[in-house]
Amino acid sequence: MSLDQELRSVLQRAADRCEAPLPDVDALMAGGRVVRHRQRVASLVAGAAVAAIVAVAIGVGLWNGQTEDRSAPATDLGEATSVPPATYVSPSQRVGQTAPELMPFFLDLSTGSKTLVPPDLAPDGVGVPGMSVWASYDVSPDGRRVVVGTCHRFFCSGSDRLFVANLDGTGLREIQPPEGLNGYRPEWSPDGTKLVYQLRRGGGNDVGNLVIQDVISGRMTQITDLPLHESLWWCLWPSLSPDGQNVIFHLPRLGSPTVWDAWSVPISGGEPTLVMRNAQFPVYLADGRGIAFVESPGPLGGPSIQIADPEGHRRTLVEVNKSIWWLTMSPDGTRIMYQDGGSIYVVEVSNGESSKVTVGESAEWVDDDTLLVVPNSDTSDRLASH
Amino acid sequence: MSDDNGFFDFVSACWSRLFRLAYVLTGDERNADDLLQSALERTYARWSRVSRMDAPEAYVRKLMLSTLISTRRRPGWSREWLRDVLPDRALPAPDAGVVNHELLWPLVCALPERQRAVVVLRYYEDLSEAQTAEVLGCAPGRVKSQTHEAMRALRRGLGAVTVTGKVVSD
Numbered sequence: 188m189s190l191d192q193e194l195r196s197v198l199q200r201a202a203d204r205c206e207a208p209l210p211d212v213d214a215l216m217a218g219g220r221v222v223r224h225r226q227r228v229a230s231l232v233a234g235a236a237v238a239a240i241v242a243v244a245i246g247v248g249l250w251n252g253q254t255e256d257r258s259a260p261a262t263d264l265g266e267a268t269s270v271p272p273a274t275y276v277s278p279s280q281r282v283g284q285t286a287p288e289l290m291p292f293f294l295d296l297s298t299g300s301k302t303l304v305p306p307d308l309a310p311d312g313v314g315v316p317g318m319s320v321w322a323s324y325d326v327s328p329d330g331r332r333v334v335v336g337t338c339h340r341f342f343c344s345g346s347d348r349l350f351v352a353n354l355d356g357t358g359l360r361e362i363q364p365p366e367g368l369n370g371y372r373p374e375w376s377p378d379g380t381k382l383v384y385q386l387r388r389g390g391g392n393d394v395g396n397l398v399i400q401d402v403i404s405g406r407m408t409q410i411t412d413l414p415l416h417e418s419l420w421w422c423l424w425p426s427l428s429p430d431g432q433n434v435i436f437h438l439p440r441l442g443s444p445t446v447w448d449a450w451s452v453p454i455s456g457g458e459p460t461l462v463m464r465n466a467q468f469p470v471y472l473a474d475g476r477g478i479a480f481v482e483s484p485g486p487l488g489g490p491s492i493q494i495a496d497p498e499g500h501r502r503t504l505v506e507v508n509k510s511i512w513w514l515t516m517s518p519d520g521t522r523i524m525y526q527d528g529g530s531i532y533v534v535e536v537s538n539g540e541s542s543k544v545t546v547g548e549s550a551e552w553v554d555d556d557t558l559l560v561v562p563n564s565d566t567s568d569r570l571a572s573h
Numbered sequence: 574m575s576d577d578n579g580f581f582d583f584v585s586a587c588w589s590r591l592f593r594l595a596y597v598l599t600g601d602e603r604n605a606d607d608l609l610q611s612a613l614e615r616t617y618a619r620w621s622r623v624s625r626m627d628a629p630e631a632y633v634r635k636l637m638l639s640t641l642i643s644t645r646r647r648p649g650w651s652r653e654w655l656r657d658v659l660p661d662r663a664l665p666a667p668d669a670g671v672v673n674h675e676l677l678w679p680l681v682c683a684l685p686e687r688q689r690a691v692v693v694l695r696y697y698e699d700l701s702e703a704q705t706a707e708v709l710g711c712a713p714g715r716v717k718s719q720t721h722e723a724m725r726a727l728r729r730g731l732g733a734v735t736v737t738g739k740v741v742s743d
Contacts, residue, residue, distance in 0.1 A: 190724060191696065197677045198697040202593035205602055209588050210610060212581045461607075498618045499611065 291324065294545055294558045296533065301545075304559065305356030310337060322561065323372055326354060326553045327379045328518065333559075334362075334373045334382055347371045347389050351382075351402070354553075362400070370398075372422060377431045381454070383410075385423045392417040397425050397434060399454050410434065410456035415441055420487055424468055427454070429475045429520065437467050437480075445486045449478065463495060468512055472536065473520025479504065479536070481511050481525075488512040492525060492534065504539045505532075519555045526550070529563050580620050584613060587630045594634065597693050598641055600682030612636035635708055638694075642686050642709075680730040688723035691716055 290309055292301045310322040323336045333354050338347040347369035352359040362382075364370045369389035373382045380402060386409070387395025394415050400407045418439045425436040433451045438459075440446040449469035450459040462469065466480035467487060477496040483489025488510030495501045505511070509528040516523055523534050531550045534541040547560040591612075595605035612633045616623055623629050681692060687709075694705040695716075702720075706713040 190727065193677060194681070194692065194696040194727075195699075197681065198597050198693065201600075201678055201681075202597050202697065205593060205596040205605070206589075207592045207602060207606055209585060210606075212577075212584050497614075499614055 289562055291322070291559060291561045293553060294531075294550070294560050296544060296556045296558065301560075307356035307359055308333065308335065308352060308354075310561075321548075323549060324551050324559045324561070325374045326551060326559060327375045328377055329379050330354065330554055332375075332379070334375060336371060336373050336384070338369075338371070347387075349373055349382075349384065368395070371395075372424065374426060376427050376454075377429055381431070383425045383427055383434050383454070385425065387421065392421055394418050394421045394423070394438075397423060397436060397452065399434075408454075408456060410452050410454060411459060413438065413459075415439060420445065420447075426470045426515075428471045429473060433471075435462060435469045435471055435478065437469055447483070447487070449480055466493075468514040470514050470516045470523070472516070479514060479516070479523055481514065492523065494536070504536065505534050505541050513549050515551055517552050517555050521555075524550050524552060524558060531558065531560060533558075578620060578624055580617055580624070583624070583629060587633070591630065591633055591637070594693070594697070595637055597681075597697050598637065598690060600678075600689075608637050608640060609633075611640055631708075638690050638709060641690060676731060677727065680727050683730070684723055684726060688719050688726070691719040692723045695720060 287303075291304045293304065294301055304324075308324075321338055324333055326333050331354055333352055335350045335352065336347065337350070349362040349364070349370040350359055351362060362370060362373075364386060367388060368386050371385040371387060373384035375382060376399075382400045382402060383397060384400070385395055386398045386407075387393045394413055394417060396409050396411045396413055398407050398409050415438060420439055423436040423438060425434045427434055428451075431454065433453055435449060435451045437447045437449050440448055446465065447467045448464050449462040449466035451462050452459040462478060463480060465482055466478075467483055467489060469478050469480040471478055472494070477494060479492055479494050481489040482491050482493045490508060490511065491506040492504040492511060492514065493501050494504050504523070505525070507527055511525050511527045513526040514523055515525075517533075521536055523536060525532050525534065526547070526549055529546055529548070530543050531545050531547040532541050532543050544558065545560055546563055548563045550558040550560040553559050588609075591609055592605060595609040596602060599605045599608055615636055616629070616633050623632050626632055681689060684692065690709060691705060694700045694708060695702070700708065702713045702716045706716045709716065
């Protein structure tokens with residue numbers, strides 16, 4: 188048999204061997220590139236993929252109205268769970284010794300004025316006494332509450348803690364995760380009723396999974412069952428869609444730990460969908476379909492912010508020589524804040540006009556004209572620990 | 574489907590064929606899925622126009638091929654092989670002069686995208702050189718040279734494996 192004939196035969200046999208079910212055409216039409224569905228290996232066991240509802244805790248039970256010494260309220264455990272419930276407790280101690288130059292501050296973008304956050308919301312105020320603490324903040328959509336993630340500045344892992352408080356510093360409560368696990372980098376849902384964050388086993392390179400926690404009932408739902416269990420670069424950077432129905436996050440590619448792809452998963456849990464390759468720090472655009480992300484085939488942080496629409500068209504929003512990271516979308520969806528080389532920038536989504544607004548390590552939107560900025564520190568490079 | 578203007582029916586009807594083509598083009602089911610869905614996404618965006626064409630399926634096929642070839646220019650895209658398990662190790666041909674199917678397929682997959690596209694169109698889709706050139710948007714002479722290069726690479730690959738097989742079996 189000649190090579191020509193062999194080729195015909197081999198190609199036909201290869202084609203006959205493969206089979207793929209028809210995709211969700213409705214989703215394909217509605218979601219464009221976001222619909223890409225990747226069958227992933229083993230780890231996502233059929234029924235389990237949809238959320239192991241890990242009932243946790245309780246009553247945040249309205250933290251508008253509950254008393255400080257309230258012990259862990261009854262937990263809606265639902266079905267049996269292997270994870271013990273979490274409780275909200277008051278922090279045992281508040282130190283409030285953060286040096287003034289390290290105090291986070293509110294930055295009014297229209298006037299440029301800066302106002303320090305209340306002492307109780309300073310990193311040491313919500314962190315571990317006596318430790319150098321780094322903190323991330325996310326303000327609820329109604330602008331009244333803030334969720335704070337803290338960890339030790341030098342080994343951000345294992346000491347991660349989550350707190351919620353009123354924006355004036357009162358009503359501080361710790362979200363206590365299940366024993367042996369830590370919550371990392373929390374974010375509010377658009378309606379202010381839920382938090383999404385990464386739940387992982389601190390102290391190592393555990394990637395863990397994403398969870399959604401209802402702030403009223405305390406019920407925690409695990410929404411991913413990731414095949415990647417450990418990675419030197421483990422942060423997932425979850426962010427909710429404007430309608431609150433999906434979480435987009437980045438994940439190191441299996442077998443290529445320094446290459447990142449953007450994935451999405453419904454808040455009810457399920458198998459993640461690949462949204463974009465070589466994409467870091469993804470956030471949804473205001474329409475909930477397109478995304479913005481840092482494009483980089485390499486380690487965390489990259490030289491440009493890209494915008495991709497559902498049809499797969501892309502444009503470069505910002506291009507710099509340094510390393511962009513930490514994207515967050517303004518509440519009205521018109522601007523993106525990003526960090527680059529120790530400075531905080533705001534870029535217009537519509538035209539790519541970018542302005543340096545202050546120096547800082549990270550920032551989050553309080554409202555459309557205000558950022559909550561975490562200053563730079565001269566201590567170890569936080570990027571190195573992620 | 575109420576207002577999809579037949580897109581759902583179109584996808585349902587041609588999915589299997591197109592997926593097989595995508596598979597032989599990419600050599601990997603996930604990349605095939607990726608490639609085909611990309612093409613269908615773009616097709617849907619222009620569906621009002623594409624649906625009036627004589628052969629919408631040919632349009633999707635063309636999109637797949639152009640995507641396959643153009644994405645190769647992006648660093649890293651084509652170097653990634655997503656596999657659940659390691660591919661089987663190639664074995665020497667049991668009978669001299671007979672091409673081992675198990676060896677030929679990996680070699681086809683290892684061809685550069687444009688050569689693989691040419692091979693697939695010529696030997697899987699059974700297109701002529703002229704038709705292949707039209708689909709790929711290049712000159713027939715280019716198809717001929719690419720085919721020649723591909724066949725030479727395959728022969729060289731088969732020969733190398735056979736030699737290796739003999740050494741190992743000794």
